[in-house]
Amino acid sequence: MNTPNPESHRCGQVAVIGRPNVGKSTLVNALVGAKVSIVSNRPQTTRHRLLGIATVEGGQILLVDTPGLHREHGRYKASAMSRVMNRAARGALEGVDAALMVVEAGRWVDEDGLAFDVLRQAGIPVILVVNKVDRLKDKSALLPFLAEVARDRDFAAVHPISALKRKGLEALVRDILAQLPEGPPVYDEDEITDRSQRFLAGELVREQLMRQLGDELPYATAVEIERFVEDGGLLRIGAVIWVEREGQKPIVIGKGGARLREIGRKARHQMERLFGRKVFLEAWVRVREGWSDDEAALKSFGYE
Structure with missing residues (x-):
């Protein structure tokens, strides 16, 4: 992992990838510091690819929020909406400098594996973000879960966080910036999204x-x-x-x-x-x- 020069400014695009309902949009909103992505307790709430602009000390992080990657089976089989959302999620990886793979603390399912496979094929640095740690009833289970998920998977960093309660975000931001190239900001400081x-x-x-x-x-x-x-x-x-x-x-x-x-x-x-x-x-x-x-x-x- 690169060590950022504290006097340099870094700027780059970071895809936020994961299965439905792991808190990707909540994380984007928390990092941006404003509501740019809608949230609900329903999977598939996010349907569009959306850019959230997080201007932080030492850099600007352009967060590409995406629909949840899912296997096209069951109720979503052959659905045009399903195909469009999966294309949007996969297309978000084009031209990005790094990715955040968001999973739910204590829970790894087949669709998490699908998201990891997509990121591995993209060949970009991936930071594992383990969200919703505040909901984990048995806190002693967190470290074994982190070790199991990271085993045999090459992550640039691993961060347990609570996006909803904004816990663990400062360390995450530092590691995101470390993956980005040096460069000036793309957007003004007061801009929070590229959407109208x-x-x-x-x-x-x-x-x-x-x-x-x-x-x-x-x-x-x-x-x-x-x-x-x-x-x-x-x-x-x-x-x-x-x-x-x-x-x-x-x-x-x-x-x-x-x-x-x-x-x-x-x-x-x-x-x-x-x-x-x-x-x-x-x-x-x-x-x-x-x-x-x-x-x-x-x-x-x-x-x-």
């Missing part, structure tokens, strides 16, 4: 859908921003929530429109916090049959 406010608005609506409809419609909704207008100090935003069947519309809308209003209210509050201005948000629910298995539809919704 329009894109982030759609993601914040989808976050509320995942959180509030996770038991009923976890993967059957998409969001399209039809209107995004700056009106003085106010943002006027119109969002279309797409579902796949007529019978799903009343689930999103709720009795007397109550659920749709609650989704809009919480999304609006998140937007105002992120954008630093007042937001007027309107949302509608429409049907597009089979959109999640239609690559043309996915492209029109902004999926890469």
